[in-house]
Each structure stands twice: as C-alpha cells, then as structure tokens.
Amino acid sequence: MPNILKRLVGQLQAKGKSKDAAYAIATSSLQKSGNLKKGSNKATSKGKKRGKMTPAARAKDRASKKSGKPAGSYKYHAKSNSVRVM
Numbered sequence: 001m002p003n004i005l006k007r008l009v010g011q012l013q014a015k016g017k018s019k020d021a022a023y024a025i026a027t028s029s030l031q032k033s034g035n036l037k038k039g040s041n042k043a044t045s046k047g048k049k050r051g052k053m054t055p056a057a058r059a060k061d062r063a064s065k066k067s068g069k070p071a072g073s074y075k076y077h078a079k080s081n082s083v084r085v086m
Contacts, residue, residue: 002043003051004035059083 001009005026012022030036035047043051050058056076063083064071074083 001041002036002047004043004047005030005041005051007051055081056083 008026008030009019009022012025013019017025027036027041030047031038034044035050036042037044053061055078057071059076059081060071060074060083063069063074069085073085075086076083
C-alpha cells in the first residue's frame with residue numbers, strides 16, 4: 001500500500017471511520033486527485049512524491065501553489081497543520 005494511502009486511511013480511522021470505509025474513501029479521493037492510478041491502489045509519480053513528503057512539506061507545498069510564492073517563504077505550525085509567511 002502506498003505511503004499516501006496509508007496516511008490517509010489512518011487519518012480517517014482516527015476520525016472514527018471503520019477500516020473498510022476509510023480505505024474506500026481514501027482510495028476514491030486519491031484516485032480523483034491523481035495520486036493513485038484509476039481503478040487500483042498503485043501510486044502515480046505524483047502520489048509517490050507526496051507520500052514521501054512530511055506534513056510540513058505538504059502544507060508549504062499547498063500554500064505555495066495557492067499563492068505563487070516559493071515554499072521556502074513559509075513557516076509551518078504543527079498544532080494547526082498550517083503555514084504562515086515568514
């Protein structure tokens with residue numbers, strides 16, 4: 001199972017979903033976003049890259065894509081899993 005799928009299944013289970021429901025939701029969501037290949041649980045190159053990222057790296061990446069600023073210009077806050085411009 002790809003890292004990105006393991007992580008999301010774990011997060012969904014922590015929110016109270018059963019293992020089967022978490023797996024189905026995560027697989028569907030990751031296939032729609034292009035992190036998993038359609039009809040399978042194999043990671044795409046995008047999914048492999050994001051699966052290797054830390055939570056801080058993913059948060060900085062999301063913020064930089066949204067704002068157009070470089071990821072290095074953000075500081076990560078673990079409590080809120082968010083970033084702010086330094």
